[in-house]
Amino acid sequence: MTMMIDWAHFTPWASAAGGVLIGLAAALLVLLNGRVAGISGIVGGLLVARRSDVAWRVAFVLGLFAAPLVMMFYPVATRIEAGTGVLVLAGLLVGIGTSYASGCTSGHGVCGLSRLSPRSLVATAAFMAAGIATVYLLK
Amino acid sequence: MNVFTAFAAGLVFGIGLILSGMTDPAKVIGFLDIAGNWDPSLAFVMAGAIAVGVFAFAFARKRGASFFGGAMHLPTRRDVDLRLVLGSVIFGIGWGLAGFCPGPALVASAAGEIKAGLFVLAMLVGMAMFTAAERLSSGAPVSPAD
Numbered sequence: 001m002t003m004m005i006d007w008a009h010f011t012p013w014a015s016a017a018g019g020v021l022i023g024l025a026a027a028l029l030v031l032l033n034g035r036v037a038g039i040s041g042i043v044g045g046l047l048v049a050r051r052s053d054v055a056w057r058v059a060f061v062l063g064l065f066a067a068p069l070v071m072m073f074y075p076v077a078t079r080i081e082a083g084t085g086v087l088v089l090a091g092l093l094v095g096i097g098t099s100y101a102s103g104c105t106s107g108h109g110v111c112g113l114s115r116l117s118p119r120s121l122v123a124t125a126a127f128m129a130a131g132i133a134t135v136y137l138l139k
Numbered sequence: 140m141n142v143f144t145a146f147a148a149g150l151v152f153g154i155g156l157i158l159s160g161m162t163d164p165a166k167v168i169g170f171l172d173i174a175g176n177w178d179p180s181l182a183f184v185m186a187g188a189i190a191v192g193v194f195a196f197a198f199a200r201k202r203g204a205s206f207f208g209g210a211m212h213l214p215t216r217r218d219v220d221l222r223l224v225l226g227s228v229i230f231g232i233g234w235g236l237a238g239f240c241p242g243p244a245l246v247a248s249a250a251g252e253i254k255a256g257l258f259v260l261a262m263l264v265g266m267a268m269f270t271a272a273e274r275l276s277s278g279a280p281v282s283p284a285d
Contacts, residue, residue, distance in 0.1 A: 006169055006178040011160055015180040018159025019187025025152035026188065027195030032144040034205035034212050037152060039242040044266045056145040061245065063149020068250035070150065071157045078247045079165035080254045082237045091244075091258040093233030095265020098241060100226025102214075105240040106152075108227070109185060114192025115200075115213070122219045123227040128171075130231025135171040138235070 026111050029060070038107020039064075040098035101127075141207070153246045159184040162247045164238025171235055 026037040033056055035042075042057050049057060068076055082090065098104040101123050103112060108127075112120020160166045160180055169178035196213075203211055234240050239247070239258050247255035 003173070004176050006176040009166065009169055009178045009180070011180045012183045015159045015183040016187040018155045018157070018161070019184035019189075020191055021151055021155030021158060022184065023155075023188035023191025023195070025148045025150075025155060026192050028144060028151065029148035030195055030199045030205075030211075030213075031202075032206050033141055033148070034199075034209045035145075036212065036214065037148060039152075039240075039245065040266075043241060043245070043263070044269075047263075047267055047270050056141050059142040059145040060149035060152075063146040063151075064153040064156075064242065064245050065249035066146075066150050067153025067157055067246050071154055074157060076157050076247075076250050077160070077163040077166070078250060078252045078255065079163055080238070080247075080252065081165055081168070082254075084254070084257065087237050087239075087254055087258045088261045090233040090237035090239065091261025092265040092268075093229050093236070094239070094241065094244075094258075095262035095267075096269055097226045097228070097230030097233060097265075099266050099269035100222045101230055102223070102226070104230060104242075105234075106242055110188045110192055111196065112214075113185075114189050115196045116193075117214065118217055119214075119219055119223055123223055126224050126227035127231035127234060130228040131171045131235035132173055134232050134235025135168055136174050139172060139175055 022106075022110060023114070026106075026114070030111075036107060036111045038103050038111055040104040041102065041107050044099055097127075141209070152242065155188075156243050156246050161240075162243040162250070167238040167243075168235070
């Protein structure tokens with residue numbers, strides 16, 4: 001079996017540059033706020049946060065929300081192929097799964113691997129494998 | 140001050156997600172489709188982010204406090220348990236089904252994608268279900284064994 005690469009959609013430079021920005025954002029948040037840039041943790045924490053802990057979480061999410069405005073000149077592709085029912089099921093699974101795993105692609109995949117955390121390495125391997133298996137079974 | 144720096148971090152994070160292609164579910168699914176017509180781009184996102192992150196977190200650990208003197212909230216757990224693995228598998232299934240993980244879904248919903256907003260709502264419900272389940276299991280009166 002040979003691996004087929006989708007050269008038509010391959011964007012190594014834009015993806016690496018975006019990755020560097022994500023890394024810089026994580027650096028800002030940990031060095032200035034002393035917090036890990038894990039999106040599921042920041043958002044999920046809003047449901048249980050103490051009062052003093054709410055403001056920075058809301059501010060971070062508002063920053064995320066402002067990104068498409070700043071990037072107005074850039075074509076933001078969002079090709080969503082899943083139907084409504086699948087999206088709702090997927091959202092539930094992502095909400096429940098990231099809560100039990102205490103992290104998602106950012107918390108475990110970026111920050112956790114950067115911290116060389118064995119937990120995050122296992123989590124990242126598990127969600128990557130499950131994502132790959134799911135797409136394989138669907139196609 | 141904390142609020143402004145957190146906003147700036149969120150903004151840079153969001154711009155990174157857009158630039159990288161993570162906010163495009165079809166591209167994410169193309170990355171996960173290793174047996175089909177594979178688009179390896181998103182491996183470059185992780186490589187780019189970790190290349191910066193490794194130094195940032197090593198420095199953060201060494202400093203032990205944030206630049207504004209606040210506490211450094213770094214995770215300390217190192218044990219691998221069933222919750223971590225099963226939770227990650229459940230998350231991965233959802234990620235593969237929709238092509239969205241939490242950050243990109245938030246950004247895409249802010250870009251006006253109704254379907255991304257629907258995903259975010261369902262995700263919040265999932266998180267609330269977890270919180271409720273945790274409160275039930277820890278808040279229930281525990282009868283002493285002896």
